[in-house]
Amino acid sequence: MSGLVFEHVRLAAGARVLVADFSLALAPGEIATVMGASGSGKSSLLAYACGTLAPGLAASGSVRLDGIEISGLPPERRRIGILFQDDLLFPHLSVGANLGFGLRADVKDRRARIDQALEAAGLAGFAARDPATLSGGQRQRVALMRALLAEPAAILLDEPFGKLDADLRAQMRDFVFAHVRERKLPCLMVTHDSQDAAAAGGVVRTL
Amino acid sequence: MILDRRTFLALAAAAAASPVRAQGLASWSDTLAQARGKPVFFNAWGGDERTNAFVEWTAARVRAEFGIDLRHVKLRDTAEAVQRVIAEKAAGRDAGGAVDLIWINGPNFLAMKERGLLFGPFAQTLPNFRYVDTAAKPSTIVDFTVPVEGYAAPWRMAQIVYVYDSARLANPPRSIPALRDWALANPGRTTHPAVRNFLGATFLKQALFELVPDPSVLQRAAGGDYEATVAPLWRWYDALRPALWRQGRQFPDSGPAQRQLLNDGEIDLMVSFNPAEAAVSIANELLPKTARVYTMAAGTIGNTSFVAIPYNAANRAAAMVVSDFLMGPEAQARMSDPRQLGNPSVLDIARLPEDGRRFFAAIPPIAGMPAPAELGRVLPEPHPSWMTRIAADWERRYTG
């Protein structure tokens, strides 16, 4: 079956259980939301899905992507993209090179693909720019494009709009969700903002 | 003194007559062939820039002439090289040693020769040895009363002189007691290198020579008569020391360090082992133009510097070729040129063939250089045991 499926995921830090038993199935193009207070293990759940969980945490349970069990794979082979609250554009690379970092090495028409992505983000002609000279919204859009150029089969959003002001927040949300739906990616979002959850329009789970 | 001279000459003759391992001149071309392309690690004290420059010139010449790669390992103290050979022997490295050639004489030579740490005899097999003036310069075959027996090749002569600035000191003291009296009248205006340093010990030795009633005893190893013999030396030194630079509590590390003090005007009088000290230093602007040298009325000690090859040297043939080059007319002439080192040559220049004499004829006269006659009598070095014991005694008596 296609989509992202969590089954009986359990996360614990020593004796403290962060996530007791989390199961959820996301269809392509579906955006589900996980809410909860800080320290509730929301981000750890995402880290478990993309394979970057801190070694101090004990985890069990299954994560399947398009029918394949991925919880034993290294992160670079899971094909799961992630977007953080900070854009985390590599400061040593230009905007174009940041996007190029996401593209697979065997992609031929790199320059054209990068230009297309910039155009889609409303940033045509920005390829040579230093990321530090972009506004917060622009940077966040480049970060999304970088994640999408890696051609993930699913995408995780870790409070991606948390640092934007209210105006920009709505715009950015629409932009991200439109791209996720267009590519029919299963998407799991972690947030503590109920407006984000409402806009996603999918299942809402609280930890 | 006559007796003493006779003993000395007898020892010299014995040394010259001692059997030399047959290694005829026929093999010299083999030696040259073996030497080509080899490095020679020449361990020599590196505290004197002029000597360093001379070694550097030698390196360029032996590279051009014999294809030898001469490397100067600059030592703070010759003992470092001796110790390295001893350490290698202790570690069982009887071949391929790190030291190929050492600039050596006195106690270091005795120590290495006695312990069988030297290769040889080889000096008499070197082609240029036949021009060495062993008759008029017996110290080329008897080093500090120890017969060299071919275990080291002479390359440089030295004689104690005293250096002073004639602009500040018109009449320098010409005897050892006069030196003390002058120092007491002019406190802080002279010093000597630390007694660990060869020249420092030599300062005391020279004093001993004038202060003992019969200097011939110094030609024998110091024995039961030691304490009594050196007693006048310590009486003299105890009186002198408070009048030395820094009240005799601090001493320059070496001869050249003294020269810096003389140049700075901290002292007026210093001891040196090089008759050309003033001339060369004036030329190099290391001393004022008024610097001059003189010797004591009763004469001063002279000796010869040698190069020796450790028993385990990795590049023995190349080291022999370098030894021969150093005692050859070209190197000897350059060495005696006051613009370079200014040391008296070990050779008998009169015996040299015409093309050899040419090198010496090319040396121009220079200001500040004493004529050989001005240097007076050359006294023989005492047996090394005297210097060793005096140095040890000095450490015990005067170390804080």
Next chain:
Amino acid sequence: MALGFVPYLTLALFLGPVAAGLVFTLLPSFGYLPALGETQIGLRIFARLFDQPGLASSVALTLGTGFAASLVSLGLALGFCAAAHGRPIFRSAERLLAPLLATPHAAIALGFAFLIAPSGWLVRLVSPEFTGWTRPPDFASVGDAAGVALVLGLVLKEAPYLLLMAVAAHGQIAATATMATARTLGYSPFAAWLKAILPQLYPQIRLPIYAVLAFSLSAVDVALILGPSNPPPLAVLAVRWANDPLLDLFLPAMAAASLQLLLVAVAIGIWRLGEASVARVARPWLADGTRGRALERVAPVARAALLAVAAINAVCIAAMALWSVAAAWRFPHALPERWSFDNWMRAASRLAEPALTTLSVAAAVTLAALVLVCLCLENESRRQRAAGPSALWALYLPLLVPQISFLLGAQSLLVRLGWDGTWGALVWFHLLFVLPYVFLVLADPWRALDPRYAKLAACLGAAPWRVFFAVRLPLLLRPLLVAAAVGFAVSIGLYLPTVLGGGGRLTSLATEAVSLASGGDRRIVGVYAFLQALLPLLAFGLALAIPAFAFRNRRGLR
């Protein structure tokens, strides 16, 4: 995975020679050296050691100068922190101090010797106009029996080092907020720093302080240049005796090296007790509510004292630079009478080989240290676990154990293996001292790098080594280059490890400068010392210039 072995390999490369060297120093000291026919274990070698003339004064001198230099250095560094925290000068201290630290000890000591000698620069500046001295006065300002010049020479290098360590440690405690809190409670800045910051800061700089104490107790090059010689400090005696031609003093030399180890251990113990007593005495004062406004009068003095140290360092280098281009410069001239580049010309051909050795060893050892440190840190990053405090102690070990105590033994081991005097052996000896500094400089920025960059890169499909080369190394370019410059500078300054590891065959600018200093031509010494000081500065210049150029269009990395 192979990466996991790198920390063990590093420790082995690093602690192996220290441990082996100690064994081969200790065994002969206790009478076991079969090569010299000594097989009876006992204390007779120590008995001979204690019979040597001047030993007691040498030990007293060693302890006196070591403690004095460390206390004065620490006082100056902490005083400056207390007096300058929060001021612009404090923020720029790090940038100003790095070049000072890069300058080798020997170069500074040689310059300082000329500065304070009776015929030196200071006296020349005021003579004969103000002093009436047309000739240098006869007082012992260099090599004085009490070791005052030696202490000052050590302080010139150690005070800036401790200050840099202290400045860096401020980042690990919430210093700015703590200071703000204390000052809003009415404390003067100086008192606020002493009462609120110092107790938190001290544990962070304890190891560097011990390293300074160990170094001050056992430095050979500075002591040869500035210290008394009759008797000299114990480490110099050990080197001197180890070079005894008759080998009579070889075993006492080993015993002296062992005694040196004991002295350093005891000194660190005494210092530890001192720390505890100071803490006990000061504890009531911390909370007695005195706001210490009177202390504020000390602040300008404390700031000026450290700036004076920095200025003297610069003057020392300037003196050497002047000598290197002087033709004639006799007392009492304050400046050379005639100038000339002849010294450089004459030295050029002789400089080439030691300079090449210096540069090639420094480059190789820096590269080796960088590779090892980067792999150790990468291993940490991938396991997401930092090495514990025991690793830090291990790193500091070659800086705490006196060099002479293990290098003499390590050298005899090299001779046994036939490796002495090889380029590789020299690089290895240098690695022992370069690696800790490279690690200390690089570890903090490495660990501070946002781990999400690597995670995100992995989620974009980058394999671990691609993350290492394409993300982590470029982001850390600046600290990598600074660490390289520090490693390079440390290597260029090493004296004793070069003397013993080079086996006399390989010489460096450091060994040549110290050996020429025993001769008498200040002009040539000036050439060597100035060049030795210049190379690390160039390395630091490059370390700053390269990222500035590479990232000229990357505002986020400026």
